[in-house]
Amino acid sequence: AQSVAQPEDQVNVAEGNPLTVKCTYSVSGNPYLFWYVQYPNRGLQFLLKYITGDNLVKGSYGFEAEFNKSQTSFHLKKPSALVSDSALYFCAVRPNAGNNRKLIWGLGTSLAVNP
Amino acid sequence: DGGITQSPKYLFRKEGQNVTLSCEQNLNHDAMYWYRQDPGQGLRLIYYSQIVNDFQKGDIAEGYSVSREKKESFPLTVTSAQKNPTAFYLCASSRPGDTQYFGPGTRLTVL
Numbered sequence: 001a002q003s004v005a006q007p008e009d010q011v012n013v014a015e016g017n018p019l020t021v022k023c024t025y026s027v028s029g030n031p032y033l034f035w036y037v038q039y040p041n042r043g044l045q046f047l048l049k050y051i052t053g054d055n056l057v058k059g060s061y062g063f064e065a066e067f068n069k070s071q072t073s074f075h076l077k078k079p080s081a082l083v084s085d086s087a088l089y090f091c092a093v094r095p096n097a098g099n100n101r102k103l104i105w106g107l108g109t110s111l112a113v114n115p
Numbered sequence: 116d117g118g119i120t121q122s123p124k125y126l127f128r129k130e131g132q133n134v135t136l137s138c139e140q141n142l143n144h145d146a147m148y149w150y151r152q153d154p155g156q157g158l159r160l161i162y163y164s165q166i167v168n169d170f171q172k173g174d175i176a177e178g179y180s181v182s183r184e185k186k187e188s189f190p191l192t193v194t195s196a197q198k199n200p201t202a203f204y205l206c207a208s209s210r211p212g213d214t215q216y217f218g219p220g221t222r223l224t225v226l
Contacts, residue, residue: 034214043205043217090157103215107157
């Protein structure tokens with residue numbers, strides 16, 4: 001079965017330090033990859049996506065993500081974390097092969113940035 | 116959240132009641148989606164529509180119904196057949212196969 005894994009339920013990082021939120025996937029073909037952020041009691045906000053091209057994708061609010069095809073990973077990164085980055089982060093993958101092309105979602109990673 | 120509105124923000128339902136959640140978008144997107152979010156379970160797809168007057172069941176459609184009479188609107192009805200409806204409901208829209216953009220959500224609580 002196709003799946004998306006976010007192996008860490010929670011990530012803690014000190015303000016000013018680099019952060020990484022991990023995502024791996026098991027999807028055939030060359031899927032589209034997405035990151036979203038959710039603040040408490042709010043909808044999801046789109047951060048960035050990878051379709052093709054450069055493996056390093058830059059997105060909103062200083063976030064970037066690195067696509068690694070051999071490791072089937074799409075980790076979200078930021079060089080210097082802010083307290084305001086504390087939120088819930090979701091990775092999603094859209095298959096580009098087969099009949100089922102709906103988004104497959106990870107379960108989310110809660111990021112806490114400590115002052 | 117811009118471009119997609121959901122109402123109400125909070126909704127309370129009594130046992131045996133049907134309630135309807137509103138979703139409107141002004142992004143001229145063909146596709147619209149309804150998700151349910153429960154703590155620790157991520158997002159689960161309820162229904163989606165790729166074009167006006169057509170919609171498909173998602174992974175957890177039982178106890179829910181939708182309509183898509185206008186491109187801009189995709190209301191979700193939570194029926195009395197849905198035994199555990201307390202959750203956060205999110206509506207999204209997109210161009211076909213492209214990035215989904217989300218509304219601010221509706222929190223439904225069963226009294």
